[in-house]
Amino acid sequence: MDKKATTRKDDYSKWYNDLVHNADLAEHSDVKGCMVIKPYGYAIWENMRDVLDKMFKDTGHSNAYFPLFIPKSYLSKEASHVEGFAKECAVVTHYRLRATADGKGVEVDPDAKLQEELIVRPTSETIIWNSYRNWIQSYRDLPILINQWANVVRWEMRTRLFLRTAEFLWQEGHTAHATKEEAIAETEQMLRVYADFAENYMAMPVILGRKTHSERFAGADDTLCIEAMMQDGKALQAGTSHFLGQNFAKAFEVKFADKSGKLDYVWATSWGVSTRLMGALVMTHSDDEGLVLPPKLAPIQVVAVPIYKTEEEFHRIEEKFMALGKELKAKGIRFKFDGDDNKRPGWKFNEYEVKGVPIRLAMGPRDLENGMVELARRDTKEKSSISFETALATVEQLLLDIQSNLLERSKLHRANNTFEVDTYEEFKQRIDEGGFFLAHWDGTEATEELVKNETKATIRCIPFTEHPVPGKCMVTGQPSAQRVIFAKAY
RNA sequence: CGGGAUGUAGCGCAGUCCGGUAGCGUACACGUCUGGGGGGCGUGUGGUCGCAGGUUCGAAUCCUGUCAUCCCGACCA
Numbered sequence: 148m149d150k151k152a153t154t155r156k157d158d159y160s161k162w163y164n165d166l167v168h169n170a171d172l173a174e175h176s177d178v179k180g181c182m183v184i185k186p187y188g189y190a191i192w193e194n195m196r197d198v199l200d201k202m203f204k205d206t207g208h209s210n211a212y213f214p215l216f217i218p219k220s221y222l223s224k225e226a227s228h229v230e231g232f233a234k235e236c237a238v239v240t241h242y243r244l245r246a247t248a249d250g251k252g253v254e255v256d257p258d259a260k261l262q263e264e265l266i267v268r269p270t271s272e273t274i275i276w277n278s279y280r281n282w283i284q285s286y287r288d289l290p291i292l293i294n295q296w297a298n299v300v301r302w303e304m305r306t307r308l309f310l311r312t313a314e315f316l317w318q319e320g321h322t323a324h325a326t327k328e329e330a331i332a333e334t335e336q337m338l339r340v341y342a343d344f345a346e347n348y349m350a351m352p353v354i355l356g357r358k359t360h361s362e363r364f365a366g367a368d369d370t371l372c373i374e375a376m377m378q379d380g381k382a383l384q385a386g387t388s389h390f391l392g393q394n395f396a397k398a399f400e401v402k403f404a405d406k407s408g409k410l411d412y413v414w415a416t417s418w419g420v421s422t423r424l425m426g427a428l429v430m431t432h433s434d435d436e437g438l439v440l441p442p443k444l445a446p447i448q449v450v451a452v453p454i455y456k457t458e459e460e461f462h463r464i465e466e467k468f469m470a471l472g473k474e475l476k477a478k479g480i481r482f483k484f485d486g487d488d489n490k491r492p493g494w495k496f497n498e499y500e501v502k503g504v505p506i507r508l509a510m511g512p513r514d515l516e517n518g519m520v521e522l523a524r525r526d527t528k529e530k531s532s533i534s535f536e537t538a539l540a541t542v543e544q545l546l547l548d549i550q551s552n553l554l555e556r557s558k559l560h561r562a563n564n565t566f567e568v569d570t571y572e573e574f575k576q577r578i579d580e581g582g583f584f585l586a587h588w589d590g591t592e593a594t595e596e597l598v599k600n601e602t603k604a605t606i607r608c609i610p611f612t613e614h615p616v617p618g619k620c621m622v623t624g625q626p627s628a629q630r631v632i633f634a635k636a637y
Numbered sequence: 638c639g640g641g642a643u644g645u646a647g648c649g650c651a652g653u654c655c656g657g658u659a660g661c662g663u664a665c666a667c668g669u670c671u672g673g674g675g676g677g678c679g680u681g682u683g684g685u686c687g688c689a690g691g692u693u694c695g696a697a698u699c700c701u702g703u704c705a706u707c708c709c710g711a712c713c714a
Contacts, residue, residue, distance in 0.1 A: 160708085161708095168648095175706085175707095177705090177706095179705080179706075231713095234712075234713095235712080235713075301713075301714080303712075303713060303714095304638080304711080304712060304713080305708095305709095305710090305711095305712085305713090310714085311713070311714070315714080317714085364714095383714090384714060385714090386714090387714075419714080420714090421714060423714055454672070454673050455672075456671085456672060490675090491671085491672055491674090491675080491676065492672065492673065492674075493672085493673080493674040493675055493676075494674085494675045494676090495674090495675090496673095496674045496675080497674065497675045498675075500674090500675095501675095509673070509674095511672095511673050512673090513673075514673090521673080637714090
């Protein structure tokens with residue numbers, strides 16, 4: 148492990164990569180663009196997954212599983228869908244290998260060519276809607292509210308750990324409804340679920356909004372999203388919820404009979420978040436010392452480190468910590484006592500700092516003598532000495548404080564890096580500083596494209612707002628209904 | 638797919654220009670002193686130098702080919 152990590156200021160990109168390695172979250176595999184998610188990183192993902200899964204179930208959804216492989220013909224049924232994904236699909240063409248002539252290796256058996264090639268799913272709309280056709284006949288069969296936890300493959304040209312990998316883990320919700328209104332309500336509901344998760348668990352503030360036509364999901368009539376700001380001021384799309392209209396129902400001939408017996412196509416939504424959220428989590432809170440985790444998602448919330456010389460001292464401290472640990476665990480707090488004699492206390496301090504454990508407790512002979520324990524919080528790096536008697540209550544409260552402090556800190560950072568601009572000149576001058584730029588836009592793809600080509604900034608979303616304030620497009624001067632968010636994005 | 642760079646011990650690197658016994662840091666193993674912020678000292682293990690050819694008495698080093706990865710673009714969650 149590198150003793151000295153790269154700082155954010157030096158090289159934000161390298162800082163991120165080093166951090167992911169040093170915190171033992173993930174590493175590159177030998178397969179291009181694919182990563183190995185290591186146990187500590189996977190534990191964080193599991194926490195995210197568990198919380199989200201409960202949220203989905205609380206909103207009436209059930210989990211199911213559909214095949215990894217999709218017949219090639221399915222993908223061509225929805226025109227814009229195929230256009231959006233065709234260029235990044237992995238394709239299975241054969242089903243067997245054979246030994247090479249020299250007997251030293253294997254090769255694809257040319258006789259084992261598939262009649263119809265199989266696509267490794269880049270997303271599951273097509274195979275799921277092919278099933279829904281058989282599941283839906285009547286309005287009584289609706290709605291269908293299904294979620295799938297799965298891996299998908301998108302053959303990206305350039306990848307980054309967690310943020311963009313060729314294979315990634317995600318969840319994809321796929322719902323079917325009798326009415327347009329119900330489907331739209333579902334789309335909005337799930338966006339709010341994502342926003343709730345981002346803010347209240349990841350401590351990551353997000354802006355809810357709508358994608359422009361050109362940024363929409365391939366096959367959607369409307370794409371809603373949550374956008375977060377990373378510490379370098381770049382935007383990260385953290386989750387999307389799509390209103391698919393009747394596009395997939397039409398492509399897969401999924402009709403239902405309503406109460407009057409009239410046949411109509413089913414209305415659809417799909418929504419997803421991925422392991423990309425891991426990257427978002429890292430880039431939202433972490434500092435030059437390492438990972439910083441919000442308590443609600445930290446695999447270890449409190450770590451206890453004993454400081455001792457003799458075995459007798461160790462046992463007395465261990466006893467104290469284990470008693471405290473039992474009480475903490477009873478309150479649902481994830482506690483670890485690190486009694487590893489092979490590592491010295493200083494080493495452990497750094498280890499848990501790099502791994503972002505929210506609270507560290509340390510106790511040595513002096514503390515033992517005085518009935519005290521040293522408490523260090525990861526977010527502010529403050530250390531204090533507290534009475535052991537009060538440790539339980541202090542820790543319990545502090546976890547809540549850290550959780551809210553991280554959210555407040557991120558909100559402040561976003562506020563400090565969000566700017567209103569009214570002229571394209573100013574926009575071009577300042578866009579490289581990073582941040583969100585609220586500007587008026589005439590609503591045309593031409594203007595959007597122009598800005599993108601000239602500045603590399605895109606419209607992240609048209610934010611939801613109760614009271615839209617009209618104005619004039621910063622580029623063309625044409626009327627604009629409200630300000631939209633321009634930013635450079637991951 | 639365009640531009641740039643790199644493949645040498647588990648990890649991070651030097652050595653390559655100018656060919657001549659495979660090096661350093663870290664990690665790992667053992668011993669010892671230690672222990673309140675990544676310890677000190679000592680001993681030791683670990684390498685087909687990405688792969689394939691070629692030049693040479695001799696190649697990590699020179700030549701040709703090839704594969705892979707990373708960074709910057711284009712594409713994208």
